[in-house]
Amino acid sequence: MPPAASDQGDPRAAYLDAASSEPLHPAARETLLAALDQGYADPRRLHRPARSARLLLDNAREVTASCLGVRPDEVTFTSSGTDAVHRGLLGLVRGSRRGEAVVHSAVEHSAVLHAVAWGAHGQVVGVDGLGRVREDDLVRAATAPGTGVVALQTANHEVGTIQPVGELELPDDVPLFTDACASMGRLTLPGGWSAAAGSAHKWGGPAGVGVLLVRKGARWRNPFPADDRVDDRTSGFENVPAALAAAAALRSVVEERAEVNARQAALVDRLRAGVAAIPDVEVVGDPDDRLPHLVTFSCLYVDGEALVTELDRHGYGVASGSACTASTLQPSHVLAAMGALTHGNVRISLTRDTTEAQVERLLDLLPGVVDRLRAGIDR
Amino acid sequence: MTGPDLELDCRGQVCPMPVIELGRRIGEVALGGVVAVVADDAAARVDIPAWCRMRGQEYVGEQAADDGTPAYLVRRIS
Numbered sequence: 001m002p003p004a005a006s007d008q009g010d011p012r013a014a015y016l017d018a019a020s021s022e023p024l025h026p027a028a029r030e031t032l033l034a035a036l037d038q039g040y041a042d043p044r045r046l047h048r049p050a051r052s053a054r055l056l057l058d059n060a061r062e063v064t065a066s067c068l069g070v071r072p073d074e075v076t077f078t079s080s081g082t083d084a085v086h087r088g089l090l091g092l093v094r095g096s097r098r099g100e101a102v103v104h105s106a107v108e109h110s111a112v113l114h115a116v117a118w119g120a121h122g123q124v125v126g127v128d129g130l131g132r133v134r135e136d137d138l139v140r141a142a143t144a145p146g147t148g149v150v151a152l153q154t155a156n157h158e159v160g161t162i163q164p165v166g167e168l169e170l171p172d173d174v175p176l177f178t179d180a181c182a183s184m185g186r187l188t189l190p191g192g193w194s195a196a197a198g199s200a201h202k203w204g205g206p207a208g209v210g211v212l213l214v215r216k217g218a219r220w221r222n223p224f225p226a227d228d229r230v231d232d233r234t235s236g237f238e239n240v241p242a243a244l245a246a247a248a249a250l251r252s253v254v255e256e257r258a259e260v261n262a263r264q265a266a267l268v269d270r271l272r273a274g275v276a277a278i279p280d281v282e283v284v285g286d287p288d289d290r291l292p293h294l295v296t297f298s299c300l301y302v303d304g305e306a307l308v309t310e311l312d313r314h315g316y317g318v319a320s321g322s323a324c325t326a327s328t329l330q331p332s333h334v335l336a337a338m339g340a341l342t343h344g345n346v347r348i349s350l351t352r353d354t355t356e357a358q359v360e361r362l363l364d365l366l367p368g369v370v371d372r373l374r375a376g377i378d379r
Numbered sequence: 380m381t382g383p384d385l386e387l388d389c390r391g392q393v394c395p396m397p398v399i400e401l402g403r404r405i406g407e408v409a410l411g412g413v414v415a416v417v418a419d420d421a422a423a424r425v426d427i428p429a430w431c432r433m434r435g436q437e438y439v440g441e442q443a444a445d446d447g448t449p450a451y452l453v454r455r456i457s
Binding site: 280282298300301302303322323330331335336339340341342343344 | 394395398399402421422424425426428429430432433
């Protein structure tokens with residue numbers, strides 16, 4: 001196949017991998033720059049710069065709490081979304097009186113799977129063809145003796161399907177952990193959880209800021225070594241400027257989401273229809289009950305990595321759940337659990353300023369790209 | 380069961396090659412015939428049933444070949 005000329009400079013080219021990391025929101029940039037000069041001191045000390053840092057940290061906590069509809073003392077800033085997942089989930093396991101088994105869906109993020117493998121016993125519950133957890137199976141498994149915690153994501157990070165987090169009828173003494181990293185800020189946080197986790201760089205805050213929420217009164221015990229910081233649920237010196245910038249971005253995202261979500265959902269509808277018209281392409285995930293900014297599809301007979309590389313050459317940054325190289329051993333566990341085609345997979349996730357022109361150009365390019373890759377394989 | 384009508388040796392091939400091989404050669408068996416795709420690629424376990432669903436063929440199940448490599452059985456029904 002002849003290499004296409006690079007058109008990375010085309011204004012209609014686009015980064016479409018917001019689900020991996022959303023570009024920094026302008027509100028976060030502004031706040032971060034201002035806070036870098038104000039929030040450097042140790043917020044536990046008693047001098048003036050320390051009081052200033054402490055004020056900024058408390059402010060970040062209050063803004064975050066108000067955006068998420070929780071109490072400020074339920075909010076902890078961690079060093080990442082992954083860290084928030086580990087602490088949230090394993091802290092509930094440690095606090096459980098029933099046992100160390102964690103009942104979780106087959107499509108949880110690897111951060112949940114690794115936490116379970118490290119500090120609990122996992123019991124996996126399957127999903128349907130759209131990626132939605134089999135709710136009856138989940139509730140049944142939750143009532144079994146030895147089940148300490150249930151873990152269910154708010155929405156799937158790879159295919160966008162929303163899970164029934166707020167609707168689960170679990171036993172009173174089996175707490176729910178929800179990984180809200182894929183949806184936090186974009187969608188209202190559902191209820192019913194005892195601990196939850198979010199990740200700032202997925203809503204347009206800076207990387208290195210996670211949000212751990214622990215409900216007042218929840219049986220949560222720190223699963224890791226303690227630290228004598230402002231907030232005893234986490235450890236390490238607080239990144240005050242980044243936490244404040246994350247909170248500023250969250251506030252803007254929540255304020256803008258009615259407009260942004262509607263615009264993104266319409267563009268995703270357009271993408272779903274356009275992609276489905278390409279022969280032997282399957283769009284994956286719930287068409288309606290889904291994240292507004294994300295669509296995943298799989299192209300039969302195409303190497304997913306080649307597809308990502310080819311789209312990159314045309315100026316589009318996208319992700320893939322395929323494992324079509326010798327270096328990656330396993331395909332996406334999410335696609336596998338859904339019974340979806342794992343090769344030729346592409347996940348497109350829109351940023352807050354993705355335009356219709358960018359989407360239309362992608363849809364113009366895609367059939368030809370897929371055709372050329374199929375021809376190149378000499379089927 | 381009786382042996383497959385056609386066996387495709389896809390050992391050592393990475394995705395999507397086993398599925399491509401299946402798509403290319405399923406026409407060599409008559410309607411009702413069974414193709415065995417012998418593949419050690421992890422994606423084949425998901426992708427061959429998914430291919431059957433997308434292409435309107437019947438996924439019969441999985442067996443082990445003589446050397447223990449998985450063999451995925453597909454019946455041609457269209």
